[in-house]
Amino acid sequence: MRRTWLWWSSGKDSAWTLHELRNNPDVEVEAIITTVNRRSERVAMHAVRLSLLRAQASSTGLDLRIAEISHPCTNDEYEAAVQTEIEDAQASGVEFMAFGDLFLEDIKEYREKLLQGTGITPLFPLWERDTAALATTMIDSGLRAHVICIDPRVLSKEFAGRKFDSKFLADLPESVDPCGENGEFHTFASAGPMFRDPIGVEVVEIVERDGFVFADLAPYGYDSNQ
Numbered sequence: 001m002r003r004t005w006l007w008w009s010s011g012k013d014s015a016w017t018l019h020e021l022r023n024n025p026d027v028e029v030e031a032i033i034t035t036v037n038r039r040s041e042r043v044a045m046h047a048v049r050l051s052l053l054r055a056q057a058s059s060t061g062l063d064l065r066i067a068e069i070s071h072p073c074t075n076d077e078y079e080a081a082v083q084t085e086i087e088d089a090q091a092s093g094v095e096f097m098a099f100g101d102l103f104l105e106d107i108k109e110y111r112e113k114l115l116q117g118t119g120i121t122p123l124f125p126l127w128e129r130d131t132a133a134l135a136t137t138m139i140d141s142g143l144r145a146h147v148i149c150i151d152p153r154v155l156s157k158e159f160a161g162r163k164f165d166s167k168f169l170a171d172l173p174e175s176v177d178p179c180g181e182n183g184e185f186h187t188f189a190s191a192g193p194m195f196r197d198p199i200g201v202e203v204v205e206i207v208e209r210d211g212f213v214f215a216d217l218a219p220y221g222y223d224s225n226q
Contacts, residue, residue, distance in 0.1 A: 001028035004096040004123065005065070005089055008032035010048045010056060012145045012164060013100035013126060013179060015189035016138055018060060020125040021098055022194070027123075030094070031063040032056075033085050035078070038068040046149055046186050047214050052201065055219070059195040079114070086118055098123040102131055102181045135169055135178040143192035146201065148215045150185045152208075159185065161203040161215035188217055 004027050008014045014032075021027050034053055035044040043053055057064035065088075067081040089097065097120050101108050108124060115122050126134065145164040150157060155176055162168050164187050169178055176184045191198035200220030207214050 002026055002095040003093060004029045004098055005031045005033055005085075005094050006062075006098045007100070008034045008056075009100070009186070010034065010043050010046050010053055010189065011100075011187040012138055012143060012189045013102065013181075015056075015145075015192060015194050016134070016143060017098055017100040017125050018062075019141075019143075019192065019194040021123070024125075027096065027098075029062060029098070031065050032060065033065040033067060035067045035069050035081060037071045039071065044069060044071070044073070046188065047216070048148060048188050049216075049218065051219065052188065052199065052217060055199045056189070056195070059197050059199060061196060082114055086115065086120065089120055090118055094120060096121050096123050098125060100126055102126050102134075102179060103128055104181060131177050131179040131181060132169075135164075136166070138192075139165055139169075141193060143189060143194075144198070145187040145189045146203065146215060146217060147185050148188045148217055150213050151183055152211075152213050154182075154184050157206070157208070157213040160206050160213045 006018055006029055018029060021029050036050060037044055041050040042048060054064060065085060067085050069077055069081050097115060099111055101124055112122050147159055147162050147164055150160050180186060190201050201217045202220050203215045204218045205216040207216060
């Protein structure tokens with residue numbers, strides 16, 4: 001079995017990528033890697049609390065590797081953080097790095113370039129899947145997620161905080177990809193076949209920041225006064 005690390009956004013696509021990888025007898029996923037804003041202690045772009053990211057890692061049974069970056073983050077800083085993870089993977093004898101990309105060719109090429117010459121092979125288990133069929137398969141297979149970030153230029157802010165379910169898919173405008181691959185929305189995965197136990201979460205606030213709308217999730221029963 002080839003040792004693999006998985007880049008993990010905390011959303012449904014990376015969660016489903018883990019599920020696909022675990023169904024491959026030639027691959028052993030050992031760790032997930034997430035970029036985190038060091039000041040806010042939240043997942044970059046998704047703004048998921050670090051406590052929830054750790055809960056995901058615990059429920060997958062995998063080691064969590066955190067690549068810290070600032071906000072805003074320059075491309076040079078981002079690449080330096082990625083390079084550190086790549087070097088650690090090389091030193092550990094990791095053979096594959098996996099990503100949950102679906103069809104954005106420029107992103108795929110960028111990831112391949114970062115790994116070029118490292119001896120680590122990039123994997124894209126979901127590449128070129130039909131996103132409408134994939135979204136339905138995720139939901140039907142028990143994956144549960146909340147929509148935690150949307151681009152209000154393409155999707156109404158009322159979608160923030162909703163569950164990623166069949167009703168959500170039915171309500172999406174035709175111009176929006178069912179998996180949000182163009183950046184229309186992002187999710188936080190809380191249950192499914194890739195997790196040992198579900199992660200109880202609730203929406204505590206909807207905020208607009210930096211041109212996006214965020215649904216702030218917290219562990220179920222969260223008390224902001226504590």
